[in-house]
Amino acid sequence: MDRVTKLASQSAAVVFSKSSCCMSHVIKRFFYELGVNPAIHELDEEYRGREMEMALLKLGCNPAVPAVFIGGKFIGSTQKVMALHINGSLIPLLKEAGAIWL
Structure with missing residues (x-):
């Protein structure tokens, strides 16, 4: 748990993923876009x-991946990230954490 917490707090946005997970790929691609x-x-x-x-x-986090952290805080998986985006909360959250400067 300590390792996850430490890694999650080292960057403004952190994604725990598996290279074979299609939903992990979706989240990574979404963030890049x-x-x-x-x-x-x-x-x-x-x-x-x-x-x-x-x-x-x-x-x-169930399933365990993708697990998204923003500003060191656990956000959730794909469904939660997309819900935040749809309701307009994701971009301000990313800005506040310093992950984007739009």
Whole structure:
């Protein structure tokens, strides 16, 4: 859990992902199109990826990936990110965290 928390707080936007996960790909692509350059942590390529996946599940992210953190705060998975975007909350949240400067 400490490793996840530490990594999540090191960048304005962080995505915990798996290289084979289609929804992780969707979130990464979506952020890039918004002009966000998130820190990406591919759990299937990380030395302690399985432990980090279990920590994400304990945080309430089910499925464990993609798990999105903005400003060090756990946001959620694809559904939550898209809901924030639809209701107009995502861009201000990214601006506040310093992830974009639109």
